[in-house]
Amino acid sequence: MNDKRNMPVFEKPRVAASSGLGAYGNIASVLSALNLSGVAGKRILIKPNVGRMTRPNSGVNCCPDSVAACIDVLSKAGAASVAVGESPILGVDVMAAFEACGIAEAVRERGCDLLDLDADPPAIVPLPAGAVLPSLKVCGGVRKFDLILSLAVMKTHMHTGVTLSLKNCKGMLYKKQKVALHQLPDDGDPNADAKPLDRAIADMLTVLRPDIAVIDGWIGMEGLGPGAGDPRPADLALASWDPVAADATACRLMGIDPMTVSHIRLAAEKGVGRAEADKIETHPSDLSGCQRPFKRPPTELALAFPDTMVYESGACSACLSTTLLFLQRFQDRIADYRLEDGKLHVVLGKDVEDVPAGTIVIGNCAARHRAKGPFAVGCPPVASSIYRAVTGRDPDGSTE
Ligand code: SF4
Incomplete structure (x- = not known):
């Protein structure tokens, strides 16, 4: 050492x-x-x-x-x-x-x-x-x-x-x-x-x-x-x-x-x-x-999640990527957390003004909305810890 x-x-x-x-x-x-x-x-x-x-x-x-x-x-x-x-x-x-x-x-x-x-x-x-x-x-x-x-x-x-x-x-x-x-x-x-x-x-x-x-x-x-x-x-x-x-x-x-x-x-x-x-x-x-060019992690959330309302402004690529991975992995396992419109709501980034009650709050930058719904602390939080914040359960103990 x-x-x-x-x-x-x-x-x-x-x-x-x-x-x-x-x-x-x-x-x-x-x-x-x-x-x-x-x-x-x-x-x-x-x-x-x-x-x-x-x-x-x-x-x-x-x-x-x-x-x-x-x-x-x-x-x-x-x-x-x-x-x-x-x-x-x-x-x-x-x-x-x-x-x-x-x-x-x-x-x-x-x-x-x-x-x-x-x-x-x-x-x-x-x-x-x-x-x-x-x-x-x-x-x-x-x-x-x-x-x-x-x-x-x-x-x-x-x-x-x-x-x-x-x-x-x-x-x-x-x-x-x-x-x-x-x-x-x-x-x-x-x-x-x-x-x-x-x-x-x-x-x-x-x-x-x-x-x-x-x-x-x-x-x-x-x-x-x-x-x-x-x-x-x-x-x-x-x-x-x-x-x-x-x-x-x-x-x-x-x-x-x-x-x-x-x-x-x-x-x-x-x-x-x-x-x-x-x-x-x-x-x-x-x-x-x-030279071997590598594809970078995504910098914007793909609109591949029609059942999710994403409030994002001022988030960096780390929170965008972790949210994408969270939705890919766990969207089907948290269907009970959808709001009245039938969608999951998530917020990330520091510049979002307001979100409805029940929105999942992802990352320290979005902490001002923490009273609105489950808050995944971290910069960025990992996908499994977002799942844990939402459900109170451990998916598989993994981190990214
Ligand atoms: S909490 Fe950290 S990772 Fe997430 S948007 Fe803010 S600075 Fe980026």
Whole structure:
């Protein structure tokens, strides 16, 4: 576990990229293009994206061949040990998820440990310079390792723009601490230029900075990522000792300006790494063959819900996306909450003047209507927490 005191600063970090070699070949190629002398003799934790129970190569979890390549290259570079561990979203049995997506088999074949990071007691880590949080509850087992390799699937994310090696580190937060980051109230800071969620992720990265970033773009996800988007086969991988540089470069290849992704911009401002293109050395220097535009999360609510009245003004894409996902998933399960006109009514955004009684109020920006109906707190709230606010019940315990 890193903290600000030992965050390495690379003047011009190298980001290696590879495409067209398949999942295993791309990852092996990009890791081998880094200087791995710092790996020798180290106990290394690979933290892959395995948040959900899915089949292999669905674009949700990492590809098993990508995990296998990381283990093989690190072992060959002299690592003392390599383990693979994850703290998944609530309600997911991580060991079953490792089995379902094929990673368990790849890890077993190589004689490495497979870990449920929630199994050890948590560590409370203070955030003295935290903009949003005073401390974090981190999976205690992470402290047993010398180096962390964050292995992220290349995805867009409906709440944070993208989820890459930086955001993937949220999967080292202990159990419900992950959800808590989605439920932070608006702190009223007039100087804040990002949502509390993005600021909290940047805070987290000052104590949970991955040492090595690897981005698995064999099959990524676009649109309503991280769980409800479309698989995006991209046959691409990136790696760097600077996770900000890795994520910023991945964004550029996805057709996204990394400076518009708040948690990446804030992480760079906090010194977690470099985001500016002219401060990064790419390998190869010409990445034109690696461009893979990804569809962004939706920015307006599709009128695909004729039984829903949406009051929206001044909402950002995160609340729009979460409302869309909520309606997609749960509209049929909350038919009893329709008003006299036979429709569900939902409000989001800060600029809606008035709504009828019984309207579902989504997100902190719409809090002034909270007396009118069920209020889902959060910035943004996740779809399952909107369902919980409406029904008082837990759908499946999941978060997004
Ligand atoms: S619209 Fe939703 S996600 Fe956007 S700032 Fe407001 S509460 Fe947060």
